[in-house]
Amino acid sequence: MCRLRLMANGTLALQLAIRALGITGKVITTPFSYVATTSAILWEGCEPVFVDIDPKTCCIDPTLIEAAITPDTTAILATHVYGIPCDVEAIDVIAKKHGLKVIYDAAHAFDVTYKGKSILAYGDASTLSFHATKLFHTVEGGAVSCTLKKPITTPVIAQFWPYWR
Ligand SMILES: Cc1ncc(COP(=O)(O)O)c(C=O)c1O
Numbered sequence: 001m002c003r004l005r006l007m008a009n010g011t012l013a014l015q016l017a018i019r020a021l022g023i024t025g026k027v028i029t030t031p032f033s034y035v036a037t038t039s040a041i042l043w044e045g046c047e048p049v050f051v052d053i054d055p056k057t058c059c060i061d062p063t064l065i066e067a068a069i070t071p072d073t074t075a076i077l078a079t080h081v082y083g084i085p086c087d088v089e090a091i092d093v094i095a096k097k098h099g100l101k102v103i104y105d106a107a108h109a110f111d112v113t114y115k116g117k118s119i120l121a122y123g124d125a126s127t128l129s130f131h132a133t134k135l136f137h138t139v140e141g142g143a144v145s146c147t148l149k150k151p152i153t154t155p156v157i158a159q160f161w162p163y164w165r
Contacts, residue, residue, distance in 0.1 A: 010129025014040035062090035
């Protein structure tokens with residue numbers, strides 16, 4: 001089941017996802033994305049750790065992720081660049097092994113599917129942007145989709161849970 005929370009834009013969607021999942025410390029991310037992917041990490045008081053991309057897909061290279069994990073790492077924030085899905089299966093294996101949360105920046109990936117499922121079904125949460133530069137747009141806008149089944153209990157976020165649909 002996916003829950004969706006509409007937001008004013010994709011940047012706030014990233015920030016809400018980070019906060020809702022209680023992410024702190026270091027976040028492994030991609031250097032090849034829109035600036036908001038990294039600035040959202042910084043604005044939420046976390047530290048971005050860049051891992052290089054796969055030159056074929058322009059998405060984060062999962063084979064390089066484990067070498068960047070330290071005891072402070074709590075999450076991976078990866079972008080489905082130009083709508084090309086990240087290697088979600090490899091990232092899932094690494095995340096489970098190290099107890100990391102996974103957020104996908106799906107700002108470019110509206111209506112993208114992978115193995116017959118919406119790309120939004122992968123990871124703990126995904127974010128969308130409906131900015132005028134995107135394939136599907138509402139001039140400004142965004143959303144967080146989340147695959148969690150249990151209510152989020154992070155105090156600031158819990159009050160918004162009833163509005164996640
Ligand atoms: C990959 C990516 N992430 C995040 C954003 C931020 O979205 P918004 O402009 O709606 O804040 C964009 C928008 O350009 C983007 O391309």
